[in-house]
Amino acid sequence: MRFSRCGDPIAAMTVKLASLFENPNCLLSHRNRHQFLVTLLVNIATFSHGLGVGWMSPVMRNLQTDESPLDFPVLVQQVSWIGSLVGIGSVIGNILAGFLQDRFGRKLVLFGIAIPYTIFWSLIYFVQSVEFLYVGRLMAGMTGGACYVVLPTFISEIADSNIRGRLGAMILLSVNTGVLVGYIVSTSVGYFTSPPFIIALPVCYFICNFLFPETPHHLIRKGRLEEAKKSFQFYKGIRRDDIKADSEFEDLKFHLNREQAEKERSFDYKDFITKPAFKAYASASVLLIANQFSGSFCITTYMSDVFAASHTTLNLSMCTIVIGVLQIVGNYVTTLLCDKYGRRILMLTSTSGASVCLSAFGCYTFFAIRYDLTAVGWMPLAIISFYVFFCNFGLVGCLFVVLVEVFPSKIRSAAVSTFVVILSSTVFLTLKIFPLCMAVWGISITMWCCSGITFACFLYFCFFLEETNGKSLLEA
Numbered sequence: 001m002r003f004s005r006c007g008d009p010i011a012a013m014t015v016k017l018a019s020l021f022e023n024p025n026c027l028l029s030h031r032n033r034h035q036f037l038v039t040l041l042v043n044i045a046t047f048s049h050g051l052g053v054g055w056m057s058p059v060m061r062n063l064q065t066d067e068s069p070l071d072f073p074v075l076v077q078q079v080s081w082i083g084s085l086v087g088i089g090s091v092i093g094n095i096l097a098g099f100l101q102d103r104f105g106r107k108l109v110l111f112g113i114a115i116p117y118t119i120f121w122s123l124i125y126f127v128q129s130v131e132f133l134y135v136g137r138l139m140a141g142m143t144g145g146a147c148y149v150v151l152p153t154f155i156s157e158i159a160d161s162n163i164r165g166r167l168g169a170m171i172l173l174s175v176n177t178g179v180l181v182g183y184i185v186s187t188s189v190g191y192f193t194s195p196p197f198i199i200a201l202p203v204c205y206f207i208c209n210f211l212f213p214e215t216p217h218h219l220i221r222k223g224r225l226e227e228a229k230k231s232f233q234f235y236k237g238i239r240r241d242d243i244k245a246d247s248e249f250e251d252l253k254f255h256l257n258r259e260q261a262e263k264e265r266s267f268d269y270k271d272f273i274t275k276p277a278f279k280a281y282a283s284a285s286v287l288l289i290a291n292q293f294s295g296s297f298c299i300t301t302y303m304s305d306v307f308a309a310s311h312t313t314l315n316l317s318m319c320t321i322v323i324g325v326l327q328i329v330g331n332y333v334t335t336l337l338c339d340k341y342g343r344r345i346l347m348l349t350s351t352s353g354a355s356v357c358l359s360a361f362g363c364y365t366f367f368a369i370r371y372d373l374t375a376v377g378w379m380p381l382a383i384i385s386f387y388v389f390f391c392n393f394g395l396v397g398c399l400f401v402v403l404v405e406v407f408p409s410k411i412r413s414a415a416v417s418t419f420v421v422i423l424s425s426t427v428f429l430t431l432k433i434f435p436l437c438m439a440v441w442g443i444s445i446t447m448w449c450c451s452g453i454t455f456a457c458f459l460y461f462c463f464f465l466e467e468t469n470g471k472s473l474l475e476a
Contacts, residue, residue, distance in 0.1 A: 032163055032237070034236075035160065035163065035236075039158075041208040041209075041211065041212070042110060044205040045113050045114070045151070046151065046172075047174040047181075048117055048202060049143050050175035050177065050178025050179040050182065051178035051179070051185070051198065051201070052121075052182065053175075054178060054181065055182035055186040056083075056182075057182070057303045058183065058186040058187050058303075058304045058316075060079050060305070061304035061308060062304075063079065064076065069192065070127060072130065074130055076435060076436070080435040081432070083302060084427075085137040086428075087429070089137065089140060090144050090148075091141075091424040092141070093141060093146035093149070093424075094146070094417075094421045096142070097146035101150050106150055106153060106157070106214060107209065107213075107214045109146060112146070113205075114203070114206040115202075116139035116143050117139065117140065119139045120140040122195075124136050125192060125196065147171070148400075149417075155170075158215055169331075172331050172397065173328065179300065180321065181324075182324075183303075183320045183321050183324045185198075187320065187321070212234070213230065215235075216232040216249075220252070221256060228253075232248075277411055280407045280415065282464070284415070286460045289426075290347075290395055290457035291399050293450060293454070294358070294450055294453065295447070296388075296391040296392075296396055298434040299388070301431055302434060303323060307384075310361070310364070310443065311377070312377050312378070312380040313374050314377060319381045319384075323385065326385050326389050327392050330390070330391065330392025331392050331397050334394070334397030338397070338398060338401060342467050343467065343468055343469055344467045344468075346397075347461050349390070350394020351457050351461060352455075355452075356451075357384070357386050358448070358450050361384065361447050362444045362445070362451065363444075364380060364383065365380075365442075401468075403419060406466075
């Protein structure tokens with residue numbers, strides 16, 4: 001009897017686990033597990049990209065001091081180029097990935113992502129002059145730009161609709177996790193110690209790409225139906241003799257062929273100059289302005305410089321790591337609230353909160369120069385913590401969701417691709433001028449300008465941004 005009593009809880013737990021894995025919404029269910037595992041594998045690329053961004057933030061600060069690990073001096077103007085060239089690289093990555101993924105497949109682009117990232121870390125390690133850093137950051141930007149184009153497409157094509165949102169959210173979550181790890185590695189390990197180990201990431205990522213097939217969607221569009229069927233069976237975890245799977249695959253093939261025929265028949269340049277289209281252009285433009293000119297990516301990139309200029313009494317490395325954690329938390333909050341409460345309320349809360357925090361940070365640094373504020377030396381970290389949290393659950397976390405949903409269906413693909421390229425170009429502009437603004441105007445005026453722009457975007461969202469939650473992507 002004792003053995004049966006001891007065994008009852010174990011049996012109950014086994015039954016509970018079995019029922020959990022049978023749940024169609026469980027990521028580890030038989031139907032979903034390949035989709036989930038492949039998503040984890042491809043996000044090694046986004047994690048690596050985030051790691052590079054986070055690693056460079058403290059390094060760029062050190063390059064301007066006497067503690068620089070390099071044998072040559074790096075000036076403020078050169079640091080602004082090191083920081084901003086990632087934006088130009090991102091534009092190149094956007095265009096190349098967009099051009100290649102439809103012609104040669106998502107898998108080819110996924111393989112290619114590893115190459116510029118490997119070059120980036122090689123140049124970082126063998127650096128002889130500032131030009132090595134320029135080219136390295138350009139390569140890092142190409143990796144990020146390509147990731148933001150091909151990964152959302154790849155994941156959306158392999159994932160079932162009931163888990164697509166969670167798998168898609170892993171892209172930005174992986175980036176922010178990489179940023180945090182980059183902060184920790186950069187502040188804990190020497191400049192020349194980490195690259196030989198980090199370079200193993202793109203190598204592992206490249207090898208992992210051999211473990212899964214091309215998406216069934218792309219293979220169907222290219223007429224490679226036998227390969228498409230095998231790919232479909234792999235990602236859905238179904239047997240070859242499953243009759244239901246055959247009908248599901250035929251249904252997918254029918255809808256893709258019909259969609260392609262309708263697109264070729266109905267596409268017209270006049271669709272780009274309708275009233276809904278112009279309204280979407282306005283909203284998308286303000287989204288990009290709010291995302292970039294709020295300083296969200298600039299402050300992440302130049303985090304150590306921002307804290308150094310804030311007169312905080314706290315350890316700069318510790319402050320940077322705390323911010324990295326809050327980026328992940330803010331992004332995770334987006335996944336919890338975006339579908340429940342809608343996109344508009346998150347954007348309004350995000351822009352208003354970020355504007356207030358930027359204004360408060362500018363005021364603190366203004367008075368810190370004139371008065372002794374060491375008693376509240378923790379305040380810069382508190383303010384920037386709230387700022388990063390507000391940015392990440394709206395301005396950053398909801399950006400691509402809203403950007404896709406605001407456009408009419410007929411022009412969505414072309415419009416979103418265009419605005420992603422514009423976004424990457426804006427990344428270059430803001431990263432280039434941010435350190436120059438801090439050097440010429442000072443950190444206080446720079447933060448107040450960002451606050452004013454963010455508040456103007458809040459007013460636009462308040463009066464003109466429509467709620468897109470629940471909107472079908474087939475709606476015109």
